[in-house]
Amino acid sequence: MEYHTSEGTFQVGEEPYLLTPGPLTTAISTKAAMLKDWGSWDDDFKAVTAEIRSRLIAMCGGEGTYDCVPMQGSGTFSVEAALASFIPRDGKALVLMNGAYGGRAAKTLEYIGRDYIALDKGDYLPPMPEEVEAILSENQDVTHVVAIHCETSSGILNPLKGISDVVQAAGRKLIVDSMSAFGALPIDVSDIPFEALVSSANKCIEGVPGFGFVLAKKAALEAAEGNSHSLSLDLYDQWSYMNKTGQWRFTPPTHTVVAFLEALRLHEAEGGVAGRNARYVSNRDILVSGMRRIGFETLLEDEWLSPIITTFFSPRDHKFDFNRFYNEIKSRGFIIYPGKLTVADSFRVGCIGALDATVMKGVLKAVEESCAVMGVTEFGPPDGVK
Numbered sequence: 151m152e153y154h155t156s157e158g159t160f161q162v163g164e165e166p167y168l169l170t171p172g173p174l175t176t177a178i179s180t181k182a183a184m185l186k187d188w189g190s191w192d193d194d195f196k197a198v199t200a201e202i203r204s205r206l207i208a209m210c211g212g213e214g215t216y217d218c219v220p221m222q223g224s225g226t227f228s229v230e231a232a233l234a235s236f237i238p239r240d241g242k243a244l245v246l247m248n249g250a251y252g253g254r255a256a257k258t259l260e261y262i263g264r265d266y267i268a269l270d271k272g273d274y275l276p277p278m279p280e281e282v283e284a285i286l287s288e289n290q291d292v293t294h295v296v297a298i299h300c301e302t303s304s305g306i307l308n309p310l311k312g313i314s315d316v317v318q319a320a321g322r323k324l325i326v327d328s329m330s331a332f333g334a335l336p337i338d339v340s341d342i343p344f345e346a347l348v349s350s351a352n353k354c355i356e357g358v359p360g361f362g363f364v365l366a367k368k369a370a371l372e373a374a375e376g377n378s379h380s381l382s383l384d385l386y387d388q389w390s391y392m393n394k395t396g397q398w399r400f401t402p403p404t405h406t407v408v409a410f411l412e413a414l415r416l417h418e419a420e421g422g423v424a425g426r427n428a429r430y431v432s433n434r435d436i437l438v439s440g441m442r443r444i445g446f447e448t449l450l451e452d453e454w455l456s457p458i459i460t461t462f463f464s465p466r467d468h469k470f471d472f473n474r475f476y477n478e479i480k481s482r483g484f485i486i487y488p489g490k491l492t493v494a495d496s497f498r499v500g501c502i503g504a505l506d507a508t509v510m511k512g513v514l515k516a517v518e519e520s521c522a523v524m525g526v527t528e529f530g531p532p533d534g535v536k
């Protein structure tokens with residue numbers, strides 16, 4: 151398919167692959183779904199919204215007791231909406247932090263004026279269930295625990311099941327930022343009975359950006375009335391209006407929503423969460439073993455590596471220059487992601503999106519060629535870093 155726009159002519163499917171944690175590379179049929187215009191109040195569009203909500207509820211096993219509230223904006227808008235709507239103004243949160251997104255949750259609580267304490271594990275260590283248990287028993291006034299499922303800034307997969315167990319045992323409520331994990335890592339409410347879980351269109355479901363969604367207990371949504379400081383981010387209001395009218399309260403990103411339904415159908419055709427997980431795990435395994443063969447080292451031990459994104463230390467070789475590396479790889483058809491560590495220079499390579507084994511092998515070849523062009527021969531991290 152060749153397209154002509156004011157930016158020039160391009161071939162769909164020939165742009166670089168995005169090895170990033172979203173926005174990511176989407177399927178052609180997901181892009182094609184956006185070629186139609188929709189009336190946001192029309193029954194056909196209402197049916198799209200309803201189907202999306204019920205598919206997402208089914209994905210976490212929440213039929214009957216949970217509901218799904220889509221929210222305009224990027225994922226952060228939905229996280230803020232959830233924190234403001236579910237944590238009452240006199241509530242108090244414990245934020246489990248080990249990277250940028252835990253940090254952002256804490257910053258959000260500051261903005262919206264909710265009291266919180268934090269367990270900060272730095273860049274790459276997981277918050278352990280025993281630690282959470284101890285903090286909860288010392289802080290009886292904590293009402294909600296905010297956990298990041300996969301902390302995308304390092305790629306660490308946090309021990310959510312263990313955290314959920316201690317939160318339930320202590321009688322507190324769990325809010326999960328599963329932005330970069332939902333749809334690819336199994337999470338079922340019979341196992342992890344979260345109060346609310348947040349994700350967005352452009353991560354593991356492989357849609358395009360424009361909205362997020364919150365899966366929450368119906369009882370929590372009922373109780374959220376009047377909590378939010380913000381009209382546009384009020385989940386209770388969005389939920390009750392949507393249940394009454396079938397419509398979004400304010401203009402929805404119609405093209406994004408319709409593309410997302412196509413992405414959900416592709417997700418189902420791939421075998422649902424299990425199928426998607428298998429492809430991402432295979433992508434990650436090809437990537438990590440290939441990079442280690444070249445000589446690169448991962449930030450994390452194998453136990454904590456997610457199938458979402460992997461952080462590699464930048465090589466100690468003084469000939470390595472990240473900007474040049476990035477551009478060499480881009481000229482070979484792949485876009486990687488800078489690192490976000492405070493301890494050492496690093497870069498990240500994502501495994502999510504419409505990518506398969508052939509693409510991952512292509513990335514490895516591009517990395518090898520790019521290092522050869524720069525004359526890099528020493529790939530390990532600088533001494534003292536690991």
Ligand SMILES: *Cc1c(COP(=O)(O)O)cnc(C)c1O
Binds near residue numbers: 171224229251301302
């Ligand atoms: C992507 C992501 C977000 C949301 O980021 P946006 O840029 O607002 O879409 C939040 N938490 C995690 C863990 C993420 O990976």
